[in-house]
Amino acid sequence: MLKGFKEFLARGNIVDLAVAVVIGTAFTALVKGFTDSIITPLINLIGVNQQSNVGFLTRYIGDQKFDLNILVSAAISFFLISFVLYFFIVLPYNTLRKRGEVEQADDAQVVLLTEIRDLLAQTNGDGPSGRHGGAATSVSPPPDHGPRADT
DSSP, X not given: OHHHHHHXXXXXXXXXXXXXXXXXXXXXXXXXXXIIIIIHHHHHHXXXXXXXXXXXXXXXXXXEEEEHHHHXXXXXXXXXXXXXXXXXXXXXXXXXXXXXXXXXXXXXXXXXXXXXXXXXHHHHSSOOOSTTSSOOOOOOOOOOOSOOTTO
């Protein structure tokens, strides 16, 4: 049981996940600070501040206050985090991964072509010879079918 757990940890996925959580947490704190110190005051300048009783982002229904400033700030934070994570982490990672897949595919093609060459050499007997590594053969001209129509 402990051996399986060690293998799970050794695969590397858990390390990647741990790094992602730490970076995501730190980045979330950064974006929250940006939103709280810059975006929320800009929203409040539109005509609503958190202590006011009027404005299009704050509504009172009875004694209950519905402050949409918090919702707008959270939505902006979400889109900022999503945007930055996608363009600075996901997109570069996918690009690097595709490059690795192309290199692996090229290596696989070389191995496959080498195996085909070796099998052809074994089938032909004595090994590679001739122009393309196959056995040299003679080619006879096509049979003569009489005079051509254009002469």
